Amino acid sequence: MSKSSLIIPNSAAIGQISAEADDEFLFQCFFDHPSYSEISDPKSSKMIILGSTGVGKTAIIRKLEQEKDRCIAIQLDELSLSYISNSDVINFLIAVDVPMDHFFQALWRHVICLEYIKIRFRVDNEQKSSKLWIRIKDYFKDAGPRQKALKYLERWEKKFWIGFDESVKEITSSLEGEIYANFGSEVEKFRADAGYVRKTSTEKKSQLQQRLRKFVDADLLSELSQVINLLAEYDERSLQTSYVLIDRLDENWVDDGVRVHLVRSLIESLKSMRRITDLKVVVALRSDLMERVIQETKERGFQSEKYDDYILRMKWDAEQLKELVNKRINYLYRKKYTKENVHFDDIFIENVGSEKAIKYIIERTLHRPRDVITFVNLCLTESAGNPQVRRGNVRSAERMYSESRRNALIDEWRPIFPGAEPTLKLLEGRREFFSFGELETTKTLENLMEYFCHDAKYRSDKIWSLIEACFESGGDHQLHSVLSRVIERLYLMGVVGINTSSAAPVQWFYKTQRSINSGVFDSQTKIRIHPMLHSSLSILA
Helix, strand or coil: CCCHHCCCCCCCCCCCCHHHHHEEEEEEECCCCHHHHHHHCCCCCCEEEECCCCCCHHHHHHHHHHHCCCEECCCHCCCCCCHHCCCCHHHHHHHHCCHHHHHHHHHHHHHHHHHHHHCCCCCHHHHHHHHHHHHHHHCCCCCCCHHHHHHHHCCCCCCCCCCCCCHHHHHHHHHHHHCCCCHHHHHHHHEEEEEHHCCCHHHHHHHHHHHHHHHHHHHEEEEEEEHHHHHHHCCCCCCEEEEECCCCCCCCCCCCHHHHHHHHHHHHHHHHHHCCEEEEEEEEEEHHHHHHHHHHHHHHHHCHHHHHHHHEECCCCHHHHHHHHHHHHHHHHHHHHCCCCCCCCHECCCCCCCEEEECCCCCCCCCHHHHHHHHHHHHCCCCCCCCCHHHHHHHHHHHHHHHHHHHHHHHHCCCCCHHHHHHHHHCCEEECEEEHHCCCCCHHHHHHHHHHHHCHHHCCHHHHHHHHHHHCCHHHHHHHHHHHHHHHHHCCCEEEEEEECCCCCCCCCHHHHHCCHHHHCCCCCEECCCCCCCCCCCEEE
């Protein structure tokens, strides 16, 4: 059958929007993005794949699982971290502001070390676990400074093969036992009285913090640091690298109040794991979750810049996205309809406006595979029964695509910005390009107040408290600060680009993966609303 006689069927699609549900297209049409080579290279310091939802982080994790022989993915929903979030002791410690960073870091190091031992030494039962311990003990006959590490491993000599859920429970139970032995009455008061912390005096709370810190501070972390050193020294080097993979950190694997602390501790524990040269830990982390970690733990000195050497910011350019689409279209047609090669330009034959269809589509994405796949699938659906996709089909698909992108952005950022939806309403009916000065009016403040008052759930947003304070004070001098925070947020969400200088191009978060300092905004700062939202926001050309 020739290309010209092909009819686009109702079921035509170039894949699913999530990598978890896209096995066929993901593996048959895998795009060899430079990020894959970088993150899989044992010599590379990159360990964290950072990017927004749909950028391809999970695709890389799944490809590593498929391709690497010594590879294990930690299933977070099996990690029993719900045991931690349901623990009265852990919640008591967090409630009285005892820093849990060292304990959580120790948990991550412990889990990663055990997973490395399992896949590196092929330990899958108690007998093999005991034999490995004997080999390690014999190798380090002169224990010397490794004594602590050997004693730690001895406690686990028959348990190297057990699931990480059991080991997490065991370590947490040990801490619970120590806290109960020394502070049982306080834990019981906390459990029985929801207002316990509020009723505790500042002096007593400070005393509790000082006494409790010694139980969760550095001892366990120090032991595990020595275990890592011992495993790094153990001279049974392998020519193969062992991979431990961690993904889906944004999902409901643990109580939301604990998750940010656990993610921060995971990030801070990774650097030490590089001492084991035949181990590569790879973590997929969404940009919005990283932003939340930064915002909610900055008082404890967390600075993401310290981890730049370990972070791989995943980005796509237009040519890479076009190649990905071509691979998928060709696979779809060759599998079902023809032996000929069929590519994007064979189906999308008309310009849209003055632009090639592929350029038009890509410019309405955040340069993520998920966005492009979604848009192309909608175009194919709109063109069912026809041999090609016409410009009218693309524009019709765009209306549905734009609405879906708006809803997806709200869902993606709502955990960090509860007021994401009313904040977006501020842009409805505006021009594509406008200046910051155009926003600085009392009417803008009144509109924000109205949008946020529409639903009580929006008023848990930090922006709401700024709007309310500004409105009540009648202080126009505060308006600039409030609107700077609003535009900074819209920039992080990918909704707007910023131009602070006429000599510079528009800056987009999805291209830089870097936040912008709202202090640079002045009345002349130019703002551009992203084309993907023009239809759903009724943006004026």
